[in-house]
Amino acid sequence: MKKLLMFVVLALSIFGLAACQESKQEVNVYTTRHYDSDDALYAQFTEETGITVNIINDKAPALIEKVKAEGDVPQADVFFSADAGYLALAKNEGILQTVSSEILAENVPSKYQDVDDMWFGLTKRARVFLYDKSIDPTGLTYENVTTMFPGEIIARSSSNIYNQSLVASLVEVLGEDAATIWVNELVSNMARVPEGNDRDQAVAVANGDAKIAIANSYYYGKLVNESDESSSYYGVTDTVGIYFPNQGEDETGVHMNISGAGVIKNAQNKDNAIKLIEFLSRTDVQESFSATNYEFPVNESANMSTLLQSWLDDQNVTELKEQTINLSVLGEHNETAVIIMTNASWDNPSHLSN
Amino acid sequence: MLTNLLRKTNDRLVFIIMGLLVPLFVLLPLVQIVIKAFGDPSRYYLILLESQALFDGVISTFELVIKVGLFTSTIGFLFAYIMTFYQVRWQKVLNILIILPLAIPVYVAAYTYTNIYYYLPFLETVFKTPFFMNGSVFIYTLFLYPYVYLASKSYLKKNLTDYIEASHTLGRSKWSLFFKIILPLSRPVIIGSMLFALFETLSDFAVVEYYGVLTLSRYVNLAWFSQGDLVTASKFALYILVMMFFLIFIERLSRTKKRYASAEVIHRPIVKEIPNIYEKIIIYGFIFSIIILGAVLPIVQMLLSVIMNYHYIPRLDILLITFNTLKITSISIVLIITIALLLTTITIYLKGVKRHLLSTISVIGYAIPSMVLALGLYLVFIKIDIFLYRLFSPIGLNSMLFTSSILILIIGFFIKFFSIAYSNLISAYNRMDHALLETSEILGENKLSTLIRVNIPILKRSIIAVAIILFIDMLKELTIVYSLRPFNFKTLSTEVYRYAGNEMINVAAFPSLIIIILCALLIIYLEEGNKK
Incomplete structure (x- = not known):
C-alpha cells in the first residue's frame, strides 16, 4: 500500500513538473x-x-x-x-x-x-570554384572545368547535400543525360578520392594537390576570416581564390x-x-x-557585406548571374542526382582506386 | 531497514518483470528499423544493388573491422599485460594517459589530426596510407583500444595469479607463459571488449566519410540524409546489425568452448617484475609512442586551439553546459548500473536458450547506430506522449512528458549503453565463485538481498570499471543527445558537434578538452580513491 502511495506521489510530481511550465x-x-x-x-x-x-x-x-x-x-x-x-x-x-x-x-x-x-x-550561398591563384580561371564554367583543368579537380563526398543540390540543379538546367555526362567527366578528372569537408578542399588546393575545388562560398568567407594561426585553415586564402562560374553572356549562372x-x-x-x-x-x-x-x-x-562584394569586384562581376531555376526542383531531382553520382562512382573514382 | 524490506520482497516477481521489461525496451528501436527495412525498396536502393557499390561496401567494412579489431586488441591487451605484470614508472599517470584517448570522440580525433598532420607531415606519410585505409584504421585504433585495455587489466589483475604461480613452479619461460597461458585464458575478455570497439567503428560514418572510405555505414548516412530515404537507410542499418550479430556469435563461441573458473574470491596480489634494460626500451618505447599519438598530441593541439580561439570561450556558457552534461550522465549511470545488476543476477540463474536470448537481446542496444536508435525512440515516445497529452491536457498537462524533457534522453542513454554495463558485469559474475551466492541463500537471504549484501561488495571493482566506461561513453555521445534533447538543452557534446559540424574544430576544442578533463578526474577518483 505504502509503495503504491509512493508511486502515485512520484507520478504526480513528474506530471506536475511537466504541467507547471507557464x-x-x-x-x-x-x-x-x-x-x-x-x-x-x-x-x-x-x-x-x-x-x-x-x-x-x-x-x-x-x-x-x-x-x-x-x-x-x-x-x-x-x-x-x-x-x-x-x-x-x-x-x-x-x-x-x-x-x-x-x-x-x-x-x-x-x-x-x-x-x-x-x-x-x-x-543564399553559391557553389563556387576555389582555385589555385597561380592559374587563370577566367571564363571557367561548370561545363568547361574538366577540359580547362583535366585531372586537377577535387570535391567532397556525394553525401554532402550541397553537392547533391548542385547536380540536381544541373539535371534541371542541362537535362538528365547531359548532367550524367557532366558528373562522369568530373569524376574521371578528380585529383583524389573525395575526402574532408569544404574547408579541407581549399587546404588541398593550397597544398598543391589540385588546381580547382568545388566548395561553398560561405566556407570561403570563414577561411578568409580564420584568425587561428595554429589552424591548417589559416592563410589558405593567400594562395586560393574564389571564382563564380558561368557568368558569361550565354551562360547559365552560378548555382545558388x-x-x-x-x-x-x-x-x-x-x-x-x-x-x-x-x-x-x-x-x-x-x-x-x-x-x-x-x-x-x-x-x-x-x-551584401564588403567582403562578399569584394569577391564579385575581383572577378569584375557587377551583377551576379544565378541559375534561373525554381529551387523546388532541387528536391524533385535529388534522388536522380544521388543515383547519377552513385553510378559515376563519385566516392570511389575508378581511375583512382587501387 | 532496507535489507528487511528486501528480504520480504518477492524477488521472483521483480526479476521476472525486469527480465521481460529491459529486453523489450532495448528491442523497441530495433523493431522500428526492421519494419522500415521491409518497406518497398527505393530506386536508389535498387541502383546500389545493381552496381558494385554494395559489394565494395561489404568488403571494405570487413577490412576495416578486421584491421581495427586486430590492432585495438593487440595494443589494449599488451598495455594491460605490461601494466599488470611489470613495474613501470609513473604507473598512475600512464594509466590515465592510456585510458584518455577513449574520451575523444573518433571524429573529433580525425579532424584534430588534420591540424596535427599539418605540423608533423611525416605522421601523415606513415598513417594516411592505403594500409591504414587512408588513416581511418589509425584513428579508430588509437581512440578505441582503451576498451580492451580497461577490460583486460581488471581481468588480469584478478584471475591469473594461480596459473602464473603454477607455471613458475613448472619452470616455464616468460614467452611460453604469455602465449600458452595468459593469452589463451584472456581470449574471451579480449574479444568481448574488442567488440565494443568494433561496434563503435561499424556505426560511425563521420570518420570514414572524412577519409573517403566507402563502408556500409556511409550508405546509411547517404540514404538518410538525401531525401530522408529511411527504407534504404534501415536496410543498410540491418546489414550492419547482421554483421554485428555475426561478431557477437563469434564471441559467444570463443566463450563457451573453454571456461576457466577461479576457485578463490580473494587473490594474492601479483608480484610485479622489474623489466631488464631491453624490456625497458621496448615497454617505454611502445607505451610512449601510443600515448603521444593518442593523448599528448591531440590534447596539446586542443590546448593550442583553445588559446588561439579564446574569444569564443565566453560564448560557450561552459558552466551551464557542463552541469547539464553531468546531470544526464549521472542519472543515467546510476539507473543503468542498478538495472544491469538486477538483470545480470537473473541471467546467472537462467540456463540454456533463455540465458542466451536474454544476454544477446540486452547487448543489441550498443550495436544499433545512434542515429537510427534516436529516431526510432522518438517515433515511439511521441506516440506515447500524444496519448498522455490527450488524456491529461483537460486537467492542465501542457507539454509532452517524455519528448520535451530529459526523460527521453535518459531512456536513449539507457538503451544505447545498457549493454556495456550488462556484458561487463556478466563476465565479472562468471568469474565469481557461485558457491558464495548459494551459501547466502542457505543462510536465508533471498536473491535480491544477496545481490546487495554479497554480490555488490564483491563486484565493486567491476562496477567502478563499468562506471568509468559508461561515463566516458556518455560524455562523448553526440547523436543521441543531439537528436533527443529538449529545446535549448546544450551539453558539452552538443557544442562539440555543433562547432565541428560547422567546420570549426578549433572552437570545438574547448568543450572537447572539458570532456577530457572530466574523464581524467573521474578515472583518478575512482581508480585511485578506491584503493584506500
Whole structure:
C-alpha cells in the first residue's frame, strides 16, 4: 500500500513538473542551422518583441520525421533549413502550411519563395570554384572545368547535400543525360578520392594537390576570416581564390542554394512564427547574415557585406548571374542526382582506386 | 531497514518483470528499423544493388573491422599485460594517459589530426596510407583500444595469479607463459571488449566519410540524409546489425568452448617484475609512442586551439553546459548500473536458450547506430506522449512528458549503453565463485538481498570499471543527445558537434578538452580513491 502511495506521489510530481511550465510568448524552431550568428539574431528578436525563441538543431530528415510523428500537436512552429531540397521535401511531406504575409512578399523575391507560400528563402550561398591563384580561371564554367583543368579537380563526398543540390540543379538546367555526362567527366578528372569537408578542399588546393575545388562560398568567407594561426585553415586564402562560374553572356549562372524557413502545420504559435520569419527577412537582419555569416542576402534592398562584394569586384562581376531555376526542383531531382553520382562512382573514382 | 524490506520482497516477481521489461525496451528501436527495412525498396536502393557499390561496401567494412579489431586488441591487451605484470614508472599517470584517448570522440580525433598532420607531415606519410585505409584504421585504433585495455587489466589483475604461480613452479619461460597461458585464458575478455570497439567503428560514418572510405555505414548516412530515404537507410542499418550479430556469435563461441573458473574470491596480489634494460626500451618505447599519438598530441593541439580561439570561450556558457552534461550522465549511470545488476543476477540463474536470448537481446542496444536508435525512440515516445497529452491536457498537462524533457534522453542513454554495463558485469559474475551466492541463500537471504549484501561488495571493482566506461561513453555521445534533447538543452557534446559540424574544430576544442578533463578526474577518483 505504502509503495503504491509512493508511486502515485512520484507520478504526480513528474506530471506536475511537466504541467507547471507557464505559458509565455514563445516560438519553437526546428533548425538545421547551427551558427552562433543565428543565435545572436534570435536574441535580438527576443529583445525587440519579447518573444522567446526556443531552438532544437538536427539534421533535416530527422526533424521532418519528428514533425510528421507529432501529427496535430507539433512541438515546433518553424522549420528552418540550410538547403532548398529539404524545404521542398518538408513541403511534400505535408508538414508546412501556407503563410500570407505582405512583409514576406515584399522582402523575399518570388524566385526564392515556394509557389504555394509554404517556405521563404532567407539567405543564399553559391557553389563556387576555389582555385589555385597561380592559374587563370577566367571564363571557367561548370561545363568547361574538366577540359580547362583535366585531372586537377577535387570535391567532397556525394553525401554532402550541397553537392547533391548542385547536380540536381544541373539535371534541371542541362537535362538528365547531359548532367550524367557532366558528373562522369568530373569524376574521371578528380585529383583524389573525395575526402574532408569544404574547408579541407581549399587546404588541398593550397597544398598543391589540385588546381580547382568545388566548395561553398560561405566556407570561403570563414577561411578568409580564420584568425587561428595554429589552424591548417589559416592563410589558405593567400594562395586560393574564389571564382563564380558561368557568368558569361550565354551562360547559365552560378548555382545558388538557399536557407529558408516555413511555418509548421498546426503550429501552436503561428503568429509568432510568422513574426520571426518576417524579422529574419528584414533589411538590417539580412545585412547581418551577410556580414557575420558570409551569406548572400535574399532581400534585394539589403547590401551584401564588403567582403562578399569584394569577391564579385575581383572577378569584375557587377551583377551576379544565378541559375534561373525554381529551387523546388532541387528536391524533385535529388534522388536522380544521388543515383547519377552513385553510378559515376563519385566516392570511389575508378581511375583512382587501387 | 532496507535489507528487511528486501528480504520480504518477492524477488521472483521483480526479476521476472525486469527480465521481460529491459529486453523489450532495448528491442523497441530495433523493431522500428526492421519494419522500415521491409518497406518497398527505393530506386536508389535498387541502383546500389545493381552496381558494385554494395559489394565494395561489404568488403571494405570487413577490412576495416578486421584491421581495427586486430590492432585495438593487440595494443589494449599488451598495455594491460605490461601494466599488470611489470613495474613501470609513473604507473598512475600512464594509466590515465592510456585510458584518455577513449574520451575523444573518433571524429573529433580525425579532424584534430588534420591540424596535427599539418605540423608533423611525416605522421601523415606513415598513417594516411592505403594500409591504414587512408588513416581511418589509425584513428579508430588509437581512440578505441582503451576498451580492451580497461577490460583486460581488471581481468588480469584478478584471475591469473594461480596459473602464473603454477607455471613458475613448472619452470616455464616468460614467452611460453604469455602465449600458452595468459593469452589463451584472456581470449574471451579480449574479444568481448574488442567488440565494443568494433561496434563503435561499424556505426560511425563521420570518420570514414572524412577519409573517403566507402563502408556500409556511409550508405546509411547517404540514404538518410538525401531525401530522408529511411527504407534504404534501415536496410543498410540491418546489414550492419547482421554483421554485428555475426561478431557477437563469434564471441559467444570463443566463450563457451573453454571456461576457466577461479576457485578463490580473494587473490594474492601479483608480484610485479622489474623489466631488464631491453624490456625497458621496448615497454617505454611502445607505451610512449601510443600515448603521444593518442593523448599528448591531440590534447596539446586542443590546448593550442583553445588559446588561439579564446574569444569564443565566453560564448560557450561552459558552466551551464557542463552541469547539464553531468546531470544526464549521472542519472543515467546510476539507473543503468542498478538495472544491469538486477538483470545480470537473473541471467546467472537462467540456463540454456533463455540465458542466451536474454544476454544477446540486452547487448543489441550498443550495436544499433545512434542515429537510427534516436529516431526510432522518438517515433515511439511521441506516440506515447500524444496519448498522455490527450488524456491529461483537460486537467492542465501542457507539454509532452517524455519528448520535451530529459526523460527521453535518459531512456536513449539507457538503451544505447545498457549493454556495456550488462556484458561487463556478466563476465565479472562468471568469474565469481557461485558457491558464495548459494551459501547466502542457505543462510536465508533471498536473491535480491544477496545481490546487495554479497554480490555488490564483491563486484565493486567491476562496477567502478563499468562506471568509468559508461561515463566516458556518455560524455562523448553526440547523436543521441543531439537528436533527443529538449529545446535549448546544450551539453558539452552538443557544442562539440555543433562547432565541428560547422567546420570549426578549433572552437570545438574547448568543450572537447572539458570532456577530457572530466574523464581524467573521474578515472583518478575512482581508480585511485578506491584503493584506500
